[in-house]
Amino acid sequence: MKIDSIFGVIRGSLYSVKYENEDKDEFVRVFNEWSDVEFLGIFFDTHINDLQSGFYGNITPDEAIDITVDKSHELEDELLYTAEIGKTDDYDTLQILFKPLDNKEYRITEHQQTKAYGLEHKSWLRIYAIRISKNCFVVSGGAIKLTETMNEREHLRKELRKLEITKQYLIDNGLFDADNLENFITEQS
Incomplete structure (x- = not known):
């Protein structure tokens, strides 16, 4: 898996990688999947034992779908709002x-x-990113995490690999702060 490019979701603060042979960057991909009832139905049916293991209570796949769609919109809105406000507010940043x-x-x-x-206690939604500064993060992916550790399921191990790939890409390209990240993206275009 190789990174094709980096996109500005909110230029100057929130970025997302796009991997080769993928149609969308990771920020868009994740939130699209979390809004896709068919995708979520297959996911929760496949991971029914994890869903009903007790940590999240006695929940059905249909209830999990409704929760995911609703809570993913809240998380996306909060990420976008905080990324924007964090450009001028030193205290309300993505680092929160x-x-x-x-x-x-x-x-x-x-x-x-x-x-x-x-945003809810005991949420299974995860967005994974590499920190550049307190209000500058590069999203490498995201997943629904129903297990205690990421090493228990292949879809979560894939997210760990994507984090490593993204971190190494940023290091290899000398992207250590928001300014040189923005310059790099501008040069890519």
């Missing part, structure tokens, strides 16, 4: 939404792998 991928990490590092959760 994106947390280190490793729950045991408490300090910010360069090109940190991060995740943003759905």
Whole structure:
């Protein structure tokens, strides 16, 4: 899997990668999937044991579909709003939404792998991104996470690989801050 390009979702703050042989960038792909009732039906039927393992209570696939569609719109709106407002507000930035991928990490590092959760407690929605600065993140993908760790399911292991690929791409291209990321994207166009 190789990165084809990086797109500005909200120029100056929120970006998304597009992988070779894919029609859409990852931000668009994820939110399209989370709004697609047919896709979600297949996903929750396939992962019915994870869905009904007890962590999320006694929930049916149809209920999970409704929750996902509703909560994904809320998460998308919050990400877009915060990305925009964070350009002028030093306190309300994307860093509030994106947390280190490793729950045991408490300090910010360069090109940190991060995740943003759905806005509800116990949300299974995840957006994965690499941190460039407190209000500049590059989305590498996203998934529905119904298990305790990402190593338990192939679709989550794929997201881990995409995070690594995106991080290495940013490092290899010397993309360490929002300005040189924006210049790089402008040169790509």
